[in-house]
Structure formats: C-alpha cells, structure tokens
Amino acid sequence: MKENKEEQSSTELKIFEAAREVFQAKGLEGARMQEIADKAEINKSLLHYYYRSKDKLFEKVYQLSIIRVIPQIVSLLNQDLPLEYKLRNFVDKYLEIIIANPDIPLFILHELNKNPTRLKTFMLNEVGKKITPFLEQLRKESRKGNTVDLPAEQILVNIMSMIIFPFIGKPVFQTIFEMDDAAFEQFIYERKKLLPDYIVNTVIKKTGGS
Amino acid sequence: MKENKEEQSSTELKIFEAAREVFQAKGLEGARMQEIADKAEINKSLLHYYYRSKDKLFEKVYQLSIIRVIPQIVSLLNQDLPLEYKLRNFVDKYLEIIIANPDIPLFILHELNKNPTRLKTFMLNEVGKKITPFLEQLRKESRKGNTVDLPAEQILVNIMSMIIFPFIGKPVFQTIFEMDDAAFEQFIYERKKLLPDYIVNTVIKKTGGS
DNA sequence: TTTTATTTTAACCATATGGTTGAAACATAA
DNA sequence: TTATGTTTCAACCATATGGTTAAAATAAAA
Structure with a gap:
C-alpha cells in the first residue's frame, strides 16, 4: 500500500x-x-x-454506502426555503441520488433489519435531529391550512415511500409490468419527471388560482 | 412423522x-x-x-410466505367493482394483510434481489396477468377524466409504495421519529385509518360537490 | 542496480456450519 | 407386551469459507 x-x-x-x-x-x-x-x-x-478481513471490508462498504446518500438527502430538508420549493427540490434531488445509487436502499434496510440498533445514534443525530425543522415547517403550514390534513410524519413517510420503494420493488414491478431493463429505466425516468409535481400537488393545498 | x-x-x-x-x-x-x-x-x-435440509426448510418458508400474502392481495383487484370502492378496499385490506405479516415484504424483496428470476413465472402468471384488468379500469377512468393524470402503472406503484414501505423502513422511521414499539404500532394504526381516504383523494378526481 | 511495493500462486489452517449417524429414552397405540 | 413414532444426546464427517503464510514474479521507484 x-x-x-x-x-x-x-x-x-x-x-x-x-x-x-x-x-x-x-x-x-x-x-x-x-x-x-x-x-x-x-x-x-x-x-x-x-x-x-471480510468484516473490515464490509464495514467500509456499509459506511460509505450510508455516507454517500444520507447526508446529501438530509441537507435538502435543512435549507431555509418556502415549503413548495423545498418539497419539489427534495423529491427531484432525492430521486437523482437514488438513481445514481439504486441498490443502496434495500442494502441498508436489509442490514438494518438484521440489526436494528446498529445505526441508532447516527440516525438519531444525523437524521432525526436534522429533520425536525422540516417537520415543524410542515406543521406550521398545516395550521395555516396550506397543506393536506395529515400528521407531518405521515406526510414524510408518504413522500419517502414513493421515492424509494420503486427501486426496492424493482424485480417485482419489472416482472408484473413486463419491462426489460431499458423499459424500467424509462419508467424511472418518467417517474422523475412527474413525481415532484404529483407530490407537491398532493401535499400542498393551492389557495386561489383556477 | x-x-x-x-x-x-x-x-x-x-x-x-x-x-x-x-x-x-x-x-x-x-x-x-x-x-x-x-x-x-x-x-x-x-x-x-x-x-x-436447510434449503428444503427455507424453500417451504419462502413459498408459504408468498402464498400467504400475494394471492390475497391480487384478488382484491380482481373484483368487478367501481374504482373508488375497489381502491378503498384494496388499501384497507392490503394494510391488514401486511400488518399481520410485517416482515414478509422485506424478506421476499431481499431474496428476490439476490435472485431476480426466481419467481418470474409465478409473478407473471399470478400477479402480472391478473392485474391487467385493474390497470385497464384505471386507464378507462383516466380517459373519462375521473382520475389524476398519471400512467396507470405509476399510480399503482405509488399506492403500493405507500402501503408497503413503512414496514420495510420501520427501523429508520422508528429511530428518526423516536418511537418505541408501541408508538410505532400507533403510527401504523393511524396510517390504516387515514391512508384509504388519502389515496382515494389523490387518485380520483371528484366531479361536482364542493 | 538496489530497493520497495505490488501481485500471483499455491498450499495450508481453523472454524463454523450443514448434515449424518447410532444409541438410548420416552411416549403412544395396537 | 410389542411395535411404532418421537425426541434427545453425543459424537462425528465433509465442506465451504474466511483467513494466513511463504515464496516467487513482476513492476516501479530510488
């Protein structure tokens, strides 16, 4: 070396x-x-x-997998921006990150399932604490009647689900929709175009306008 | 024996x-x-x-895990019912099934990820073929302007994502929201109450009414 | 050239693990 | 009782696998 x-x-x-x-x-x-x-x-x-050793090698892969995606994603919620803009940006960039690292979500979640306490302090400090301002922002807008009437946590879970799950469920969706790899890639591309708007529309109530 | x-x-x-x-x-x-x-x-x-052997035992567990959930779920889309009713029922019963078998989704998807072709014919015949009528129904209502303007496949992926992913992401959500097991159970219970309405409202355009 | 770092080869060890076997204990039913 | 099925125990085998080592070949740097 x-x-x-x-x-x-x-x-x-x-x-x-x-x-x-x-x-x-x-x-x-x-x-x-x-x-x-x-x-x-x-x-x-x-x-x-x-x-x-195998464990040492795995540990490096595991940690880098996490560091490669999670801080990026969390930072998207940590900017001082209006809700709609932030939301659209969040969905768009989150999808970009996952498209570049499509195998990471299932990887992390499987390993986390085997050992749920593994990343507890990291998750709490690097994710939990840093998203509370966003949850507060959601609640504030909700009180003003500007969002759909759901608890902030449920909204965030909805958003993350729609972003991440297609990649985790890829083998299922690809089969039942009879898509080859190119078709699935196209499906994801289509999704990237429409999901930001869709999520904004299902979360934020527009006042005024037609 | x-x-x-x-x-x-x-x-x-x-x-x-x-x-x-x-x-x-x-x-x-x-x-x-x-x-x-x-x-x-x-x-x-x-x-x-x-x-x-281990393989034989695993095979039985794997197959029963699949048979225990998938046919039930698919059958929910195979009834001759109006879209809104079917949708509400689908979300409600799907959640019920997953709540009773919360570890199955990640289990199946991890094993499927290791060997994506494993259930191909089963998925194609028992899922793919049986959901096409539902996708057709979605498209038909979409042409009538009764649904949100999204491809039917994207709508179905959205729905499945919001139903399944919270269970797959449980260790993450539980940590970042600082929920103990009871709190998470409550979170899922709350979700079961609100998700059917939410999904119906984000998929079906109501004509008339205030 | 000399030295150092990289890479291959091959052999080998220790361990965990899946798997097997045989004997014995036990229970149950015929 | 006899026979059959169930369960435990203990010992054991074979294999795969992670891990190590030594020697040699090669490449690169000094």
Whole structure:
C-alpha cells in the first residue's frame, strides 16, 4: 500500500467497487470473498492485503454506502426555503441520488433489519435531529391550512415511500409490468419527471388560482 | 412423522414457525440452523428429522410466505367493482394483510434481489396477468377524466409504495421519529385509518360537490 | 542496480456450519 | 407386551469459507 489514505491505488478501488456490488446484491452473509475477488479480477490474497478481513471490508462498504446518500438527502430538508420549493427540490434531488445509487436502499434496510440498533445514534443525530425543522415547517403550514390534513410524519413517510420503494420493488414491478431493463429505466425516468409535481400537488393545498 | 400432510405435528409447526421468524429476520445465509432449533426449543437433529435440509426448510418458508400474502392481495383487484370502492378496499385490506405479516415484504424483496428470476413465472402468471384488468379500469377512468393524470402503472406503484414501505423502513422511521414499539404500532394504526381516504383523494378526481 | 511495493500462486489452517449417524429414552397405540 | 413414532444426546464427517503464510514474479521507484 504505497499510497496514502487520500489517493487509493486503482486496485484498492477496484476491490472496493467489486465488494460494493457483491455486498449490495447479496448482503454480508450472502457475499463470497471469492466472488468479490473474481469481480475485481484479482486473487483472494489481495483482498486481505488491502482490507484485513471480510468484516473490515464490509464495514467500509456499509459506511460509505450510508455516507454517500444520507447526508446529501438530509441537507435538502435543512435549507431555509418556502415549503413548495423545498418539497419539489427534495423529491427531484432525492430521486437523482437514488438513481445514481439504486441498490443502496434495500442494502441498508436489509442490514438494518438484521440489526436494528446498529445505526441508532447516527440516525438519531444525523437524521432525526436534522429533520425536525422540516417537520415543524410542515406543521406550521398545516395550521395555516396550506397543506393536506395529515400528521407531518405521515406526510414524510408518504413522500419517502414513493421515492424509494420503486427501486426496492424493482424485480417485482419489472416482472408484473413486463419491462426489460431499458423499459424500467424509462419508467424511472418518467417517474422523475412527474413525481415532484404529483407530490407537491398532493401535499400542498393551492389557495386561489383556477 | 405419524401425521399426514394436512395435520402437522405441533413440533413440526413449532419448527416451521421458528424457521419463519429466523429466515425472515436474517435471510437464507444469515440464518443459522442452531438458532432455529433454539427458538423452536428442540435440538438440531429434529430439524433434519422433519425437514431434510436447510434449503428444503427455507424453500417451504419462502413459498408459504408468498402464498400467504400475494394471492390475497391480487384478488382484491380482481373484483368487478367501481374504482373508488375497489381502491378503498384494496388499501384497507392490503394494510391488514401486511400488518399481520410485517416482515414478509422485506424478506421476499431481499431474496428476490439476490435472485431476480426466481419467481418470474409465478409473478407473471399470478400477479402480472391478473392485474391487467385493474390497470385497464384505471386507464378507462383516466380517459373519462375521473382520475389524476398519471400512467396507470405509476399510480399503482405509488399506492403500493405507500402501503408497503413503512414496514420495510420501520427501523429508520422508528429511530428518526423516536418511537418505541408501541408508538410505532400507533403510527401504523393511524396510517390504516387515514391512508384509504388519502389515496382515494389523490387518485380520483371528484366531479361536482364542493 | 538496489530497493520497495505490488501481485500471483499455491498450499495450508481453523472454524463454523450443514448434515449424518447410532444409541438410548420416552411416549403412544395396537 | 410389542411395535411404532418421537425426541434427545453425543459424537462425528465433509465442506465451504474466511483467513494466513511463504515464496516467487513482476513492476516501479530510488
């Protein structure tokens, strides 16, 4: 390992990318070190040369998966913007992030299901605390009669559900709608175009106008 | 194994129930036969006495998990009813089924993600083909201007997302909203009350009335 | 060239795990 | 009682897998 922490060698990155793919597809126990080595086109010894063990490698993949998406998403709710604008932006950018990392949600949620307390403090501090201003904003607008009459938490769950679930349910939807990969990609593309408007319209009550 | 296929011995059922819990929580590779035996309060030998192998046991759990929910849900869309009534009923009963089997969605989707072709023919025949009448109904009402202007598939994905995802994302929501188990149960109960109306209102355009 | 870092090869170890077996204890029914 | 089915226990096997090691080959840097 000649390089320092910042500039990783290309093989180290190749290994990490392969590990990311395999872990995200199969989970910690379902993944095989041999499969990771094969996908990275190196041999198993090198895995231990760069990362000491399966657990260590998994931990890096897991943490980076989370750091790669969650802070970005949370920050979208942390700006001082009018509700409608913020909402539209949130849905749009959230979808962009998930489209770029479509396997991360199921990966995180499966691992979290096996061990629900794993990220508790992180979730509480980096997500829970940082979204309360947004929930407050929702409640404030709700009191003014500007939103649909639902608890703020239910609204947020609705929004997140519609953004994330299509990616988690991809194999089901692809089959029952008889879509090949291209068709599903098109379906997601269509979704990205219409979902921001749809969510804004189902959350925010427009006063005045036609 | 004295009993016939219909009336399983109580231990056989106890084993199956334990296996269901462990497999649904940990997945196929994450599950340990010893843990199943412990939870069933029998020893490992008995697992093989009743079910020949881990794979065989898993297969039964997997298939029953699917058969326990999917046909029920699909049948809700297969009745000859007006859209609004059908929709309200669908959301209500779907939630009921998932509340009774909250771990099944993530379980199925994780296993499906590891092997996306696994249930392809089943999904196609038992789901895909049977929901086309519903999609047609949606399109017909859409042409009459009675629904929101979205492709039928997008509408169905929205609906399924809002029903299923809260259960998949439970560990996240529970943490960021700081809910204990009772509070989360209450949250789901609240959801069951309001979601049918909410979904009907966001899908069906009411003509006339104030 | 000399030195250092990277990569391969191959063999190997330790462990966990799924799986098996046989004997014995126990219960139940014929 | 006899026979059959159920359950436990303990020991054990085979395998896959994660992990390690040593030696050599190769490449790169000094």
